[in-house]
Amino acid sequence: MFAVIKTGGKQYSVAAGDVITVMALDGAPGDSVTFDEVLLLSKDGAATVGAPIVAGAKVSGEIAEQTRSPKTLAFKKRRRQNSKRKRGHRQDLTLVKITAIEG
Secondary structure (H helix, E strand, O other): OEEEEEEOOEEEEEEOOOEEEEEOOOOOOOOEEEEOOEEEEEEOOEEEEOOOOOOOOEEEEEEEEEEEOOOEEEEEEEOOOOEEEEEEEOOEEEEEEEEEEEO
16 A cells, blocks of 8 residues: 655655655654645555545654755856855755555
8 A cells, every 4th residue: 555645845655664754844753743635545456546635545654853954055156257156055854754544
């Protein structure tokens, strides 16, 4: 059984026991989270596609860790102008362990 969920503007294909990395969610490690926006639910080879979401379906998970992404650098240089700028950015992320899929 697997499901396609939507969180943080992105879609993730998940199954029970998976660990996914999503945009920052509120909570501490060990807290439970529920994803109500289930776009597709597949059980025993039969898929249920939502329009836009599957009614009554939800995916439960547990926050494993609050972390940050590797640093990405934005470097801009204007040639022959003696002008350059370097900025770094790290995105806040949450690791979620999927515990159950209900549908």
